[in-house]
């Protein structure tokens with residue numbers, strides 16, 4: 001099905017199942033331990049052996065020699081794979097560094113060997129006996145040190161200019177110019193990257209934990225020089241992805257190589273301390289923002305430049321993209337700078353681009369509003385734009401930022417805020433309120449599905465879509481139930497298998513809208529097949545109560561499949577509506593914090609997100625997405641930071657003891673409000689993404705609340721107590 005005209009009324013609009021807060025259909029499987037995660041396919045391979053990966057101990061240089069003798073003779077060892085004996089490998093397109101390194105080393109903890117043994121403990125013990133002799137070379141490990149030399153955009157990109165920023169800025173009545181930094185961050189999914197691989201001849205099956213089944217399959221085939229048809233990838237349950245599992249990683253490649261060498265199925269889970277440096281991370285940024293306004297606070301000039309670093313072949317963190325669209329202003333300049341760093345690869349993590357970009361921009365807006373003598377909510381409203389500032393002909397499909405801000409301000413009691421910082425106390429706590437806008441683009445991706453109707457009237461949906469804890473199973477079941485007029489318990493959803501039609505996958509908050517739209521397309525076909533079979537007019541018939549109806553005539557759905565299951569397949573292919581209209585999602589985040597007067601400890605006391613993000617397919621799973629994202633925002637604001645050893649080039653705090661993320665005690669009651677926001681430009685579902693939106697802006701709202709509480713402005717994330725102490729009032 002081609003989607004190239006705005007959606008009109010369709011069966012989804014009945015909202016009998018869609019739009020209701022149904023519990024997760026996969027919940028019972030998960031709470032009873034019967035949903036199999038990547039490391040848990042015990043029955044599929046009773047003779048499985050265990051792999052343990054050795055990571056490089058240097059960040060850049062060369063392996064002179066590897067001595068495997070002691071490891072090979074260790075108890076239980078079946079095989080050891082290194083670049084020397086792995087055979088010729090191809091290179092995937094989506095990883096900057098090789099997934100099996102050697103002899104050249106491109107980053108710290110790059111996989112250089114996998115030891116296979118009868119048990120996990122034997123593999124781990126033998127891995128410790130692998131002796132590697134390195135020649136270390138100098139590398140570049142500090143973004144701040146490299147920054148001055150990086151003065152032009154990355155290859156193939158250019159700065160975006162509209163009007164004349166420099167002149168307009170210098171002529172502005174109110175001028176603001178500041179630089180913000182965000183640190184390297186790690187996804188830290190609860191489930192480690194893990195894979196089990198088994199060969200049958202030259203056919204490879206990999207059970208893994210991956211957000212994008214078809215990307216994974218393609219990249220595995222390329223890396224192992226197999227034809228795609230010979231690779232099957234399964235990932236039906238995923239214990240958190242956060243962008244860290246968008247791409248093929250070493251666990252899957254090395255499980256396949258190890259299984260080939262050991263002639264047995266092999267499973268590998270990356271040990272926790274390996275994950276931060278072996279996989280990808282969110283790269284650090286240095287962001288300069290300049291804003292000029294007239295006397296009344298109207299923006300006349302706005303500029304956002306962002307520096308990040310990466311390995312050769314890696315991409316920049318696109319931290320300026322929201323600044324191109326969020327506020328009006330006739331004169332604009334945005335640009336990216338990319339330094340070469342020899343740290344592990346930087347890549348997508350939790351709303352890449354906007355999440356770190358808004359961490360800077362939305363503090364800057366708070367600062368310029370104060371400088372212009374305006375309330376920060378009113379400043380944002382004044383500078384709203386309903387069109388793409390780069391092309392005023394091009395409107396937003398839906399844009400309710402003002403409504404989000406107004407609703408949130410009213411609900412949160414924003415009028416109680418004292419614009420003068422450091423005035424409000426509650427015992428030892430200095431109390432402050434902060435606000436930020438949330439923005440995340442809405443992307444759409446082609447997505448296919450197959451649906452079956454059997455003689456029992458059960459509808460089965462198959463698509464390679466993944467559920468990374470987001471609720472895909474549930475909203476897909478709701479979509480099929482709505483389209484066919486059956487209750488949820490008559491729908492079976494099967495996901496995460498490359499034998500199923502290729503879906504949008506889970507990434508960039510495109511999954512929910514795109515994958516359900518693909519299921520919608522397949523269900524339209526199934527409705528036609530049922531109607532034709534039973535002699536009904538497919539365009540006029542209604543599907544309700546497990547029946548097809550037209551006028552006085554009706555027949556049970558199951559009758560259509562009485563002499564055999566009906567199976568159809570279709571996909572949604574998006575035309576250019578997303579080019580004609582700018583499709584984005586909007587939020588307003590409000591936060592109250594308390595900062596301890598003596599210690600500088602920040603506690604978040606209240607959080608509210610008001611979101612306008614298309615039709616909400618399931619308010620319960622969507623709310624869970626948003627409160628999870630708000631929690632990530634607390635992490636980014638107050639805790640999360642990979643500490644870089646800039647001498648040796650690695651992330652030092654590479655486990656969950658040293659890399660801090662929020663726990664329950666850090667998070668207060670969170671409130672989420674969804675505005676009615678059906679968007680006929682986005683898909684027949686009229687939905688959009690909401691998961692990443694929930695994170696975008698939160699951290700700045702927290703930093704702004706800390707400023708309001710203390711009068712101390714921190715522009716260097718995370719906002720830890722050491723950065724506040726000096727500026728706090730003296731405690732007597």
Ligand code: MOS
Nearest residue numbers: 243349350507508
């Ligand atoms: Mo997302 S960071 O595209 O999984």
